[in-house]
Amino acid sequence: MSGAQSLWRLLAACLLLAAAPAHAGFDAPLKKLVTQEWRDADRRSTRITVTCSYYPTFMVKVIKSDEDPNFGRSAIESGNNAKCQDKSRTEYFGWGSFRGVVGGYIFFDSGGPDDHGGRGFVITNGYGRWLMSDWKIGDFQSIRLVPGGVVLRYRRVFQHSCSLYYGGATGCWGQIKAKTALTDASTPECRDAYEAKYQEYKKKWPQSAKYVKTLGAAVSYNVEARIQDGKTSLVPLRGPAECWPG
Numbered sequence: 001m002s003g004a005q006s007l008w009r010l011l012a013a014c015l016l017l018a019a020a021p022a023h024a025g026f027d028a029p030l031k032k033l034v035t036q037e038w039r040d041a042d043r044r045s046t047r048i049t050v051t052c053s054y055y056p057t058f059m060v061k062v063i064k065s066d067e068d069p070n071f072g073r074s075a076i077e078s079g080n081n082a083k084c085q086d087k088s089r090t091e092y093f094g095w096g097s098f099r100g101v102v103g104g105y106i107f108f109d110s111g112g113p114d115d116h117g118g119r120g121f122v123i124t125n126g127y128g129r130w131l132m133s134d135w136k137i138g139d140f141q142s143i144r145l146v147p148g149g150v151v152l153r154y155r156r157v158f159q160h161s162c163s164l165y166y167g168g169a170t171g172c173w174g175q176i177k178a179k180t181a182l183t184d185a186s187t188p189e190c191r192d193a194y195e196a197k198y199q200e201y202k203k204k205w206p207q208s209a210k211y212v213k214t215l216g217a218a219v220s221y222n223v224e225a226r227i228q229d230g231k232t233s234l235v236p237l238r239g240p241a242e243c244w245p246g
Contacts, residue, residue, distance in 0.1 A: 025143045026100025026107070029053040033084040052084035055101055058126035059084075062098050074098055076106065076128045095122045103145045105131070105227070116218065116244055118157040123150075123227065132232045135159075137220055149228030153237065156223040159246045164190035164217040176219055181234075185241045190217065193244040218246035 033052045038045050047066045052059050059082045064072045074095050096110035099121075110120035110133070122133045135157035142153045158180055162172035164187075173187040194213060201209035222237035 025102065025140065027055065027102055029055055029101070030080060035084050037086050048086050050084055050086055052082075053098070053101075054080045055126075056080060057104065060098055060101070060106060072097065074108065076124070076126060078126065095124065096120070102143050102150060105150045107143075116157075116220075118218070118220075131227050132225065134225065134234075141222075146226075146228060149226060151224060151226045151228075153222065153224050155220055156234070157218055157220050159216060159218045161216040163194075163214050163245070164188070164219075164243050165194045165213040165215075165245075166191040172217060176217070180219070180221070180236060182219075182221060182236050182241060184238075185221065185236070188219065188241045188243040190243040190245075197245045212245065215245040217243050219243045 031054045033054070035050045035052075037048045037050065049064045049066075051062045051064075057078070057080065059077045059080060061075045061077060061082075061084065062072045063075075063086060095108035097108060099107040099109055101107070104126050106124045106126065108122045108124070110122055117137045118135050119137075120133060120135050123131045125131060136154040137157060138155055140152050140154045142151075144151050158176070160172070160176050160179065162168070162175055164172050169187055169190065177183055177185075194215070197215070198209055198212040201212050219241055220243070221241040222239040224235045224237055226233045226235070
């Protein structure tokens with residue numbers, strides 16, 4: 001292989017990207033580096049893609065393989081000059097898909113959305129410490145830094161074991177209000193959602209349809225989450241609550 005070809009392959013395998021504009025309220029990284037490596041396992045070679053996003057005090061690394069490009073492992077390295085390679089000084093975590101950074105807070109989406117659009121998320125700091133996790137519908141409505149912390153607003157999904165089917169809704173809603181502080185929200189109408197689930201079960205799993213009315217409830221509502229001075233708090237915001245069988 002000629003020197004020019006070797007240089008071209010090196011450039012293709014180690015692509016330095018200029019800092020991209022911030023999106024969805026996230027900070028733009030100082031730089032982004034993508035490398036590709038070959039790993040030998042089970043007597044075959046697999047191409048590994050390593051994507052590194054550099055920030056002032058840490059780097060977030062995401063590893064994906066050609067075998068399963070939808071699954072990635074993440075690691076956080078301190079400093080902003082760590083090498084962008086598969087080998088890591090820190091443990092890889094299954095947080096999910098790396099979303100971005102706001103200040104020193106690192107956001108990950110956990111898994112894919114469910115039938116109602118609910119999706120888990122995780123927030124860590126630059127040392128890999130787990131700060132909070134929750135479920136939301138859609139994207140964050142806002143993310144802003146405050147002294148000693150960060151405040152985010154989103155449509156939260158809360159799941160509880162009791163049923164909001166017609167008849168048992170009053171008692172169940174009382175339990176949900178006690179756990180979510182939704183004191184000002186009226187009981188959401190959930191009967192139609194349970195009836196739709198019942199019809200679905202009748203077609204697919206008729207022997208289990210009779211249990212649908214006892215299924216636990218999922219409730220969505222607007223919330224403000226605050227991570228500040230080592231504490232996490234959730235405060236409901238104005239807006240209607242919605243529900244469906246969980």
